[in-house]
Amino acid sequence: MANIIRFCVGDTLELKKTHPCGNRSFEVLRVGSEVRVRCIGCGHDMVLDRIKLEKAIRRVHTAAPETSPMTTDQ
Ligand SMILES: [Zn+2]
Secondary structure: OOOOOOOOOOOEEEEOOOOOOOOOEEEEEEOOOEEEEEEOOOOOEEEEEHHHHHHHEEEEEOOOHHHOOOOOOO
16 A cells, blocks of 8 residues: 555554554654654653654544535444
């Protein structure tokens, strides 16, 4: 799969790999060519190459749905 994954600061990323603390959700702290994320489980923050990170993302939980023009309520 080569989908473009879009996320921004404040979003929560669910990654395919699990952090040593057992958590898979990471909060986005900064976005650029490198992305800074913080593990929600243990609070550890790290900087990852954006391309590598995108491959590891399972899903994105957007933090601010009101900024989205389309609100589809499933
Ligand atoms: Zn952790």
